[in-house]
Amino acid sequence: ASELAPLDVYVLHKLALTQLKARDAGRARTTIDRILSLDKDALKWNAEVAGLEGRYWKDEGAKLENNGQPAGAKDCYRRARDAYKAPLENGNADHYLADNAGQRSLKIEDREGAQEAYRHARIALESVTPDNESIWTLATRVHVALVLEDDKQALDYLKSISKVRRPPTEDELGSIRRGLAIVRAGMGRSEAEYQQWLGALGSP
Secondary structure, eight states: OTTTOTTOHHHHHHHHHHHHHTTOHHHHHHHHHHHHHHOTTHHHHOHHHHHHHHHHHHHHHHHHHHTTOHHHHHHHHHHHHHHHHTTGGGTOOOHHHHHHHHHHHHHTTOHHHHHHHHHHHHHHGGGOOTTTOOHHHHHHHHHHHHHTTOHHHHHHHHHHHTTSSSOOOHHHHHHHHHHHHHHHHHHTOOHHHHHHHHHHHTOO
């Protein structure tokens, strides 16, 4: 399909996402660069393109971090942060982008940047109703509360995650735990506090 519609950003987005999910970073980079060559301002207004760019650099940062290259990882996380927050600075209220911008800010020890991102997330979450609340919107609410220093509310949201219509899978719980670990490290919170969060989540 991508060969039939080479100028279609939507098709290229789907292709890049498939490549990222397959951990084919080289081809994903080529596809994302092609999107950006077609629309140099896409990162500013297109949340999906910003998400691709952010995910690419986030994944690259994780590879470097796991290989014991913290300086290179930090540079990648900074690029990811910048991609995720670009649409936010142009009026796009997107809690997914805001959460990722916040987490990447914490990974590069930028607490003020994280707080700014989570203020964006809090505004974006105002449009979420009980009917479309999910484990991911609740997890973002948790991060908002912890980073903006409302631990009681964070614990309440953690307890709510297991009560949504579709409870989280073990893989999803693992992702939520990793997010909490990023918040814990980035905000300088204690192991005891982290264990309290996991207890509220119901996930040791």
